[in-house]
Amino acid sequence: MTDDAAPHPSPAEPTVVPLTEPAQLDSLWRHVLAPSFPPDELTSSDDLRAGLAAGGLTAYGVEQDGTVVAGIVASWSRATQVLLVDYLALAPGHRGGGLGGRLLDRSLAGWREELHPVLVLAEVEHPGHHAPHPSHGDPAARLRFYSRHGARVLAVPYFQPGIGGPGSPRVPAMLLMALGTGPGADSVPAAAVRGFLLEHLRECEGTVPGDPAVRRLLEAAAGETVPLVDAADAEALAAVPVAVLEGAERYAPPAPAPSDPTGSEASEGSDGSA
Numbered sequence: 326m327t328d329d330a331a332p333h334p335s336p337a338e339p340t341v342v343p344l345t346e347p348a349q350l351d352s353l354w355r356h357v358l359a360p361s362f363p364p365d366e367l368t369s370s371d372d373l374r375a376g377l378a379a380g381g382l383t384a385y386g387v388e389q390d391g392t393v394v395a396g397i398v399a400s401w402s403r404a405t406q407v408l409l410v411d412y413l414a415l416a417p418g419h420r421g422g423g424l425g426g427r428l429l430d431r432s433l434a435g436w437r438e439e440l441h442p443v444l445v446l447a448e449v450e451h452p453g454h455h456a457p458h459p460s461h462g463d464p465a466a467r468l469r470f471y472s473r474h475g476a477r478v479l480a481v482p483y484f485q486p487g488i489g490g491p492g493s494p495r496v497p498a499m500l501l502m503a504l505g506t507g508p509g510a511d512s513v514p515a516a517a518v519r520g521f522l523l524e525h526l527r528e529c530e531g532t533v534p535g536d537p538a539v540r541r542l543l544e545a546a547a548g549e550t551v552p553l554v555d556a557a558d559a560e561a562l563a564a565v566p567v568a569v570l571e572g573a574e575r576y577a578p579p580a581p582a583p584s585d586p587t588g589s590e591a592s593e594g595s596d597g598s599a
Contacts, residue, residue, distance in 0.1 A: 339424055341431035344384040344396060350374050352393040353386055361414035363461055365494050366485065368411070373398070382411075383440075385432040387424065394419045397432045401440060405520035408436055410447040410504065414462075429474055433505050443517045445504040447471060448485055451567060454498035468500070468556050476502040477510065477553035479518065481545040482566035484538060486529035487577030493530075495538075495577060497570035503553060512550035519546045530577035538574040541566070 344353055354370040368376075376382030386396035397413040415425055436442060452465035483501040487493030503513050522543060526533045533539065545551070545566065554561045 339387040339389075339395070339427060341385050341387055341428055341435075343435070344386045344393065345377065347374055349386065349388070349393055350377060350384070352388075352391075353384065353396040353398075356392055356394065356416045357386075357396045357414050358398075358412055360417055361461060362412065363458075366488070366496060368488065376400070383408075383436065385428065385435060387428060389419075392416075395424050395428050397428055399432075399436070399445075401442075402521070402524055405517065405524055406441070406443040407517055407521040408440065408442040408445045409521070409525065410445065413447070425470060426474060429504075437505070444513060444521065446479075446521065447476065447502045447504055448483070449500045449502055450496075451498040451500050454567065454569070471502055471504070472556045474504070475506065475508070476504045476556070477506055478502050478556050478562065478565055479513065480552040480554055480565050481518070482538075482541050482568040484542070484568035484570055486526050488529050489577075490529070491531050491577050491580040493577050495570060495575055497575065498567050500556070500565070502556075506553065510553055512552050515546045515548050515551050518551050519543065522546060531580065532578075534578045536574055536578060538568055538570055542568065 344350060350373055351370060354373055358367060358373075373382065377384060381400060382398060383401055384396060384398045386393045388394065394416045395414070398411045400409045400411055402408075413425065413429060433445065436445065449468055449471060450464035452463075452468055455464045457463035457465070479501045481501060483499045485496035485499050487495045503510075506513065523533055526539065554565055556562055
């Protein structure tokens with residue numbers, strides 16, 4: 326039995342706890358998230374507190390001497406029953422030693438017990454398109470980390486939507502991963518993936534745009550299932566389509582003019598969603 330499977334943590338093991346208090350969330354943002362993510366991928370501390378208070382976000386972390394030194398934040402959708410891990414990071418000086426793996430495993434167990442999600446997803450930079458960063462980490466190492474904990478890559482050309490709304494920059498060449506799918510899983514229900522994508526685009530960009538990048542993404546989830554790929558299999562990973570994004574695709578489309586009552590909302594019937 327591994328340490329992660331021990332029924333009760335020993336005194337030397339970090340205790341993973343829900344982060345719910347404003348002081349905990351402020352510490353999480355200041356000491357863990359801000360040093361770990363570039364500004365265009367990071368929510369504000371005010372939005373973090375508001376999301377937790379409203380039930381749209383959920384967080385776990387590890388505290389040391391009153392300071393949060395490791396944390397994981399996820400967005401929860403009651404409508405789609407999909408949980409998206411927005412952030413998982415350790416404060417500088419606390420990386421390595423298995424703390425991140427313990428945090429991920431314990432939070433997944435807590436979310437399964439509390440929320441019963443249909444899917445748990447995470448966004449990871451494609452190591453073939455994103456270079457290591459001294460502060461923001463190594464995409465290849467991050468991909469290996471998730472793979473060690475059973476995550477599999479969805480075979481879709483995923484990009485992170487512009488989290489700042491219309492006109493905000495998107496993050497290209499991302500990998501969307503399914504966590505906790507179980508050994509041997511080779512696909513996930515496409516309906517759950519489509520539901521997540523449609524809601525995520527609306528929440529981030531204000532609409533479901535009809536630009537080519539969005540169409541390619543939704544078309545990849547138009548069947549009955551979406552294939553899963555083992556990230557440790559270099560040949561299989563190379564076959565996963567990549568959302569490189571060119572020209573106007575690099576940004577969330579601007580808000581529609583007031584005279585356009587329909588906006589740029591993509592037709593949901595054309596992508597097979599309910």
